[in-house]
Amino acid sequence: MNDFKHISVLLNEVLDFFKDSKGTIVDATLGLGGHSLALLEQNKDVDIIGIDKDVEAINIAKDRLSKFESRVKIINSSFSDGIKQVLLERNVVGILADIGISSYQVDNLDRGFSFYSDNLDMRMDKHSLLTAKMVVNSYSKEELHRIFIEYGEIKNPIPITKAILDYRKKSTINSAKELSFLIESNSKINSKIHPATLVFQAIRIEVNDELGELRRFLKNIENLNNVKVAIISFHSLEDKIVKEVFKYWSRSCICNFDVIKCVCGNNHKKGDIVNKKPIIPSQNEININKRSRSAKMRCFKFYG
């Protein structure tokens, strides 16, 4: 049905984390179904609810998971909304989220995530309203600065923003190709990565509201009991959110740090952080799959 490949990151580590789980595991970022397939194969007592906002990815995953049809349910939704529906319906024992984009989305030039694409789209959900083309061609100087600084962590976005605004006076920026060339010609970023990488990251995060999605998702699962959660992220902004939320969940006292005496009741601990430091791919995995190199997995266990 398709030739797209996506190598699931930290697969052995995910399997190991869920090896004793029996019941429903939510794969909140189903993608092409790689993690789900391996979880279903590993343990016959596991069933999967997969969520993804990308219909194309879902169609591929459905095909790959077809032999486990009776143990799989798929929901086409954002994970922040989808998880609410799942938790109303099922008693869940595990949650996995491998957030970000899949190789399928990057490699499929129509989707406009790649530097070489003739489109400028970057939507994971093709029905959502905001596209990369709208961001690049209609955002004000201040809005572009904000996303480049906040989401791209670019210290000095002025040359890039200026180049975009100057270009816009003459013509619309129609493709990712045009945009990456423009950035390459005007960037003062001196690094080993392609100069457009951080700008594309910033636009993608804005288009898909990636950090808002993650925050809402974590909020919606914060009161679970006896559930194991594993979150794999690919950049520091997401990892920081996961790290801070897990830390908060593991605190018994949730008073502000400046209060002299605890007033919260000191009974708020929801569970344990499983690994103090994030789990990262081995050198062997990075050699096989270069895209795994920035992955970090953090795990949490809610008490029963």
Ligand SMILES: C[S@@+](CC[C@H](N)C(=O)[O-])C[C@H]1O[C@@H](n2cnc3c(N)ncnc32)[C@H](O)[C@@H]1O
């Ligand atoms: C890295 S891929 C997952 C790959 C999958 N674990 C596998 O092994 O095949 C991430 C997937 O999550 C989806 N995704 C990212 N953010 C999402 C969100 N907020 N809601 C729903 N799906 C999301 C993307 O569309 C993409 O298909």
